[in-house]
Amino acid sequence: MSGTDGSEAYDGDDAHDDHAGRAPEGPRANGGGGPDHPHRPPRIPTPRTSVEDGGLPLPAVPDREQGEDVQGMRENLRESLRQDLDRLGELAGTVSPAPEPAHPVLKSLLGAWALAACSAEETAAVEAHLGACGTCADEARRLREAVGLLQRPDSLDLDPGLRTRVLERCLERRPPRIPVPEWALAYDAETARLDALLQDFGDSEWHAPVRLRWFGDEGARNRRTTVAGVIAHLLAVDGLVAAALGLDDPLEEGDAPAPPQERTERYWRDAHFPPTRSVRGPWREQTHAVVRTVSFTQGTGLLGVSYGGFELPLRDALVDRAFECWVHAEDIADAVDYPYEPPAPRHLRGMIELAVRMLPGALAQRRRAGLAAPGGESRHLVAAGRPGRSVRLEIEGRGGGEWLVPLDSPAAVGSAEHQVAHVALDDVEFCRLAAGHVSPREAAAGQAGDQGAIGDVLSAVASLSRL
Amino acid sequence: MAKKDAPPRWDRKMQQRLARGEAAALGELYDRFASLVHGLAHRVLGDERAADGITREVFVHVWEHPESYDPNQGPLRTWVAGLTHRLAVQRLRDTGAAALARGGPGTAEELEHRVRHASVAARADYIVQSMPAPLRAALELAYFQRRDYRQAAADIGITEEEARRRLRLGLQLLSTAHDAASPGAPPGYGGAA
Numbered sequence: 019m020s021g022t023d024g025s026e027a028y029d030g031d032d033a034h035d036d037h038a039g040r041a042p043e044g045p046r047a048n049g050g051g052g053p054d055h056p057h058r059p060p061r062i063p064t065p066r067t068s069v070e071d072g073g074l075p076l077p078a079v080p081d082r083e084q085g086e087d088v089q090g091m092r093e094n095l096r097e098s099l100r101q102d103l104d105r106l107g108e109l110a111g112t113v114s115p116a117p118e119p120a121h122p123v124l125k126s127l128l129g130a131w132a133l134a135a136c137s138a139e140e141t142a143a144v145e146a147h148l149g150a151c152g153t154c155a156d157e158a159r160r161l162r163e164a165v166g167l168l169q170r171p172d173s174l175d176l177d178p179g180l181r182t183r184v185l186e187r188c189l190e191r192r193p194p195r196i197p198v199p200e201w202a203l204a205y206d207a208e209t210a211r212l213d214a215l216l217q218d219f220g221d222s223e224w225h226a227p228v229r230l231r232w233f234g235d236e237g238a239r240n241r242r243t244t245v246a247g248v249i250a251h252l253l254a255v256d257g258l259v260a261a262a263l264g265l266d267d268p269l270e271e272g273d274a275p276a277p278p279q280e281r282t283e284r285y286w287r288d289a290h291f292p293p294t295r296s297v298r299g300p301w302r303e304q305t306h307a308v309v310r311t312v313s314f315t316q317g318t319g320l321l322g323v324s325y326g327g328f329e330l331p332l333r334d335a336l337v338d339r340a341f342e343c344w345v346h347a348e349d350i351a352d353a354v355d356y357p358y359e360p361p362a363p364r365h366l367r368g369m370i371e372l373a374v375r376m377l378p379g380a381l382a383q384r385r386r387a388g389l390a391a392p393g394g395e396s397r398h399l400v401a402a403g404r405p406g407r408s409v410r411l412e413i414e415g416r417g418g419g420e421w422l423v424p425l426d427s428p429a430a431v432g433s434a435e436h437q438v439a440h441v442a443l444d445d446v447e448f449c450r451l452a453a454g455h456v457s458p459r460e461a462a463a464g465q466a467g468d469q470g471a472i473g474d475v476l477s478a479v480a481s482l483s484r485l
Numbered sequence: 486m487a488k489k490d491a492p493p494r495w496d497r498k499m500q501q502r503l504a505r506g507e508a509a510a511l512g513e514l515y516d517r518f519a520s521l522v523h524g525l526a527h528r529v530l531g532d533e534r535a536a537d538g539i540t541r542e543v544f545v546h547v548w549e550h551p552e553s554y555d556p557n558q559g560p561l562r563t564w565v566a567g568l569t570h571r572l573a574v575q576r577l578r579d580t581g582a583a584a585l586a587r588g589g590p591g592t593a594e595e596l597e598h599r600v601r602h603a604s605v606a607a608r609a610d611y612i613v614q615s616m617p618a619p620l621r622a623a624l625e626l627a628y629f630q631r632r633d634y635r636q637a638a639a640d641i642g643i644t645e646e647e648a649r650r651r652l653r654l655g656l657q658l659l660s661t662a663h664d665a666a667s668p669g670a671p672p673g674y675g676g677a678a
Contacts, residue, residue, distance in 0.1 A: 126646065126649045126650065126653065127649055128653055129649060129650075129651075129652030129653025129654070129655065129656045129657075130627065130633070130634040130648070130649050130652050130653070132652075132656055133624075133627040133628055133634075133652055133656070135627040135631075135632065135633040135634045135637065135652065136633060136634055137633070137635075160656075160657075160660045161653070161656040161657070161660060163660065163663070164609075164656040164657070164659040164660035164662075165628065165656065167605065167606065167609035167659055167660075167662055168609070168613070168624065168628050168629075168659070169528075169606065169609070169610065170629065176519055176520055176523055177537070180519070180523075180537055180540065181512075181515055181516075181519065183537075183541070184515060184519075184540060184541045184544050184545075185508075185511060185512060185515060185544075187541055187544075187545060188511055188544055188545050188548040188549075189508060189511075189548075191545055191548070191549055192506070192548055192549050193506075194506045194507065194508035194511070195505060195506030195507070196505065196506055196507040196508060196509070197508045198508045198509050198512070206509075206512055210512070210515075210516055213516065217520065302516075306509075306512075306513050306516075309509045309512065310507075310509040310510075310513075313507065313508065313509045
């Protein structure tokens, strides 16, 4: 390789050359008309820009037989590399310094040339060469045609509803022997929707700032993170479910699981670096593993999942995680200015139903913390299972329903006779309140009756939210 | 961005889970391949609803006949792409022929030309998605972002020689979309590894 400059040597490494036998004829860079094809009309396709901008026809599709050439091109890379190197050696011995780049350099430029991505001098040199070198002209034409095949991917956001429709159709045609439990379907659907949202995110989206909001005992709280940080948060808290199922916990925990916020803070802290897009894979794998595993544990929907301070049955925990997934997907969508739809009505209804079931407990907790009105003149202690003072909660929309929420004890039964107030709000608005995204005072709710009771209920809904 | 090809173990496992009738496996299969399937079908048919239909057909077929995939013949991804291609091209030809039979404009020859064109375009998409990421990135810069190869080299942090190499190799791979443009192209769908 002596006397050959580095770039030429390097350049040969994928070069295809099926005319090595002609090599000893020497350089043709500065010749007019190749000796092999003295009368051949120029076979040079025009550079892409001028073809497209000038509206000229693209070169005709080559004969099908050329397919074999290309197959050979790909299979014989190694062989041709060797031949090229041999040729280079010969050239190096025989060539006097030429004003134009040598054949291998010009050949290496064919891709860039076809894409109109080289300098004017290089373009001119390549085109002069193409008039002289049949092999390069053949390849040039093929590559130019290949450029015509480059297309922007149809940037199609797959309709998220399509997943449900396709899967349902499949399962109708062949009922599954191991179905996904009904109560895990919302989690399956919401994690798939979020994953689809993340699909085309670049680094700027992954690092877009997100402000997570929730409602604590002290009122509105928030925490700054990034899109990747939100996914890390979901990964860490979903880990509670994973751990309960005996799967790997993304956090190495001691004996007692920590509550969601603590887990998240610890996960963020232990990562040493701010989370990046690399968090998507582990998050998605874990969601898939959870769905897969619960399918094999039919009937154990009552298995307890510890959230640190409290426990939820598995079936409720998955509805809760589906809800969180949607809420945070919306946080992410807002941060990057994408639209994001609410869940399918039946999934939304499951989420609302769970929140409503948790309300009496939340009311009691707030009362114990001195945040809700204690029993007053009209209030009486209610024996378990007995009807008590109630608020009628009417959730409008396709995910909605109507409930009587007992005010004074989680053990009491809601009662129309003891109804003291009526609150009506839209399904999605109710969820925003439960997510801590609107405050109890701002929530667009129609109200009638005892204002104090209504305030307690709306605040209790908001208190269900957490980081 | 296409996901990196999964190891064959995943393919084999997936096939077993589908054969066992595990609905969760079907969901995972969809999550991995739906955008590939829908994208290819859309490239062939140029219509959202038709692409939805092909997507449904492909997953129904895989779910009903998981045994028709043989892991020894190649990756599941390639097989799914081939199946999609076949069904989509078939649909294009059928709807075109039906339109001709109803006295629609055009000739059978033009229809065949259209089918071949759509077929090559879809295969080209698949090749671009499946080629090594460095080649795709170089093409992306040069073609869509109009960077010359020196700028592309600087953007990526590689030598100019390497940039030239990647552009040329990427186009060489892409040019194989013209090969085997006949219907029923698989096995070896798309050529690119």
